[in-house]
Amino acid sequence: MTARHQQYAETPMSVKIPADVDQPDKILYGLTTRQLAILAGTAATTLWIFFTLGPLMPFPVLAALLVPVAAVGFVLAVARHDGMNLDRYILAALRHLRASKERVTAAESVQPPPAWCRMRGRLPEPLRLPVHAVREDGALELADGGVAIIVRAGTLAFGLRTPREQAGLVAVFGRWLNSLDAPVQILIQASPVDLTGLADHLSQHAPALPDPVLEQAAFEHAAFLTDLGDTHDLLIRHVLIVIIGHVPASPPSSVLAWRQHERRRVGRDSAAAVALRRAAEAAQSLAALAVPAEVLDADSAIAVLTESLSPGEAHLVDNSTLCDVITHRQEA
Template sequence: MSPTRNRTDEQLIVSIPADVDQPDKILYGLTTRQLAILAGTAAVCLWVFLTLGPLVPFSVLVALLVPVLAVGFVLAVARHDGMTLDRYALAALRHLRAPKERVTAGESVQPPPAWCRMRGRLPEPLRLPVRAVRQDGALELASGGVAVIVSAGTLTFGLRTPGEQAGLVAVFGRWLNSLDAPVQILVQARPIDLTGLADHITQHAPALPDPALEQAARGHAAFVTELGAAHDLLIRHVLVVITGHIPASAPASVLPWRQRERRRVGRDSAAAVALRRAAEAVQNLAALAVPAAVLDGEGATTVLTESLSPGDLHLVDGTSPNDVITHRQEA
């Protein structure tokens, strides 16, 4: 490998601070949770050994203790999709116990009358994570926070020169280092319909000053139509969700109307902070030549509505020149 290649690879590396939410390693690279699981497993095995040791043969005792040790070790050390196996098992258990059918209801679903015979469990009320959508685009979350959605475009990173790529990585790294609140980046691949683009070109083709240009425009419209009919085209849809924290609620001794006023002021201040962070994110993405915009209330409602029906096709009628369109390849 040439020295130039090594220098280029070094330029594309940006140091990002470590995740401060990661649990601390206490002993031999193990966290407190892992040590507690191993200690509990050892205590159970010791109790079984002391209790059953004088009563059963040693081979039977080993056959009983080896699976217990293996399960405890796997729960403490193994990981699945970045999650420790004990947390994954608890999440799977909660998912199995949780109701699978939910309906729009106020507080709770009323049971049927005594004469009605029901099979299965009652459905649970549907609790959406978003409680309200403000006109400025801020989402009031059911958990008590505020979120703002930024719609971003994409750029052709592979077609840039090594120096341009290093600059883009450095700018993106500086933006990540400047974040002081949780940010979620969601990348979706959505189908796109080029029929509207082809119709637009066909309608404006007669207004071109030269017949050759008109013929070329009609040929391009025919090519776009054939391309959309022959392939499943995808467009990347990037969403950046920026959150804001609402201050703690007032103590119970405060009068009720004062509590409502404080909650309203807290939501407004959290929304203002989230919108300011969203505007800063748009500016930082603009430095990367990535088009971005903060979604208002209507745009945020559209995104939430489409997210509630992921199986439906939401075809796009057209695309901007900066958007990247790819071809879906069947497995």
Template sequence: MNRHDTPPLSAKIPADVDRPDKILYGMTARQLSILAGSGAVAMAIVLAGGDRLPLPLLAALVLPVVAGGAVLTVAHRDGLSLDRLAVAALPHARRPRTRVSAGEPVQGPPSWCRMRGRLPAPLRLPVRAVREDGAMELAEGGTAVIVRAGTVAFGLRTPGEQAGLVAVFGRWLNSLDAPVQILVQARPVDLSGLAGPILEAAPTLPDPDLEQAARDHADFLNELGARHDLLIRQVLIVISDTTQQHQTDPRPWSKSRKRSAGRDAGAAVALRRADEAVRSLSALGVTAEVLDAAICTAVLAESLSPAEPRPVDNAGPDEVITAKEEL
């Protein structure tokens, strides 16, 4: 038997490696505490009103408490338990829904003006600047670099080849010493950009049959894009460096210089890690590249507004903004 066809040894590892331990009846300590708390509240209601309240009214008070505790214990939504979802929903509900581009907090209306709703809040993007080399300066400190990678046909490989790919990818993951985010996006693709050059080059072909075949192929691409919603998969790897995020200098006169030097050092470290990721992924047969400033800006704009066209470039401080109307 060929060694490539031999199924490799495998071990099942849970997807959530940080899953808490089960203590009793398949429930964690958090679930048991919620269940015990709801049971204690129900018992307190029974002891306080058992002799003075009729049974239907007592059941109407106790059953919602018990049912609520059971639901909070076992129910999940979007991978989160309901109690954690409620804790996350409370600060989210208090945040303003409308945000505007402003450098300072939005001032309230005068006392004589009656306003409905709440004031908008300043929009704070996670990226404050993109350097020429593609390194992004994060608003919370530190720098990050985006690596765009392709994909491999994993299901078409033999078991031995799959084991080799997993081993190489695992070695890259084990070599990481900084936060890395892997984002897989499915984006719509337009085939008209491929069909147009084919139609333009068709008359220059030496044989009429080749010209007709090129036109048929262009028509096939246009028809395929018109009948189906085609998607293309894009993999983005965000490699960050936060070593300079919490470093402070007690001397105020050197704070700006230290901050600039820290950003340069963090960008150099993030770019070096990005180059190492590109080399590691090339061993898997995955084409990867470090995004420069222009492509990085386009990727950020598309991620913030996937369904909208890319915004126009902002004018510089010394540029005159003009408008041109086409009749």
């Protein structure tokens, strides 16, 4: 290999990836179709006000009326809030204000109270979670009829690799991305870490070490971990890969009810089998990157879902069926 080729191979890789991969296309002057529609509507409204009210009022009053209308339309089209277009943000805020803030576990809509009962506030709405059930094989049955498999992956120190190693890792990861033929979501979670237990473990076992120097080093390391946890907000990152499996379309209504249920069950089982196979292939592909990965079983999937709904809290998982007797024991 010549010196020029060696220098080219050792050049650090730098690839620009947009932060929003779902960003709409720019149509004209860097504006999207939605932004152009808002600006066109604002211009039409401004012209209508100008030609309708122009002959009836003085120009300063007309300008005082047109300037706010044009400014509001321009801000709605161009301004952004937390990476979201301002018009979409306002619509989402209005939907949030109109929606009920209380959710209850109910199969159907909450019935209003009788006419003689006066109620303050709004009725709660049924709680609709995206996951309907967790199968024994770890597949998640989604509320929309599909299934999903969760793969837990580790991380690697990409910045410590040489440019040639980085290029190889990117190539392998790119081949895995190009091999995907179904929707895949890569989720990175950050949760707080408490080092108190590790520091206490070192302090308890330090006297049992054979060398006083090792004992002193263990105490110093325990003190370092305690100080690190007190002075910094430590976080640990979890990388989850969610692989979606689509269930075939539901049978026509002319089919008998028990046949429809049987076909839906078979379609869900086949979709779960395909998603599990894709999850195993994803774990093997990541193993080529020296990234540890595992397909979560039912218990691990429940733990991940519970932690995602309420992170940082202790949870009791209830796996009882409808006919089981639920008991509670409180220690003194």
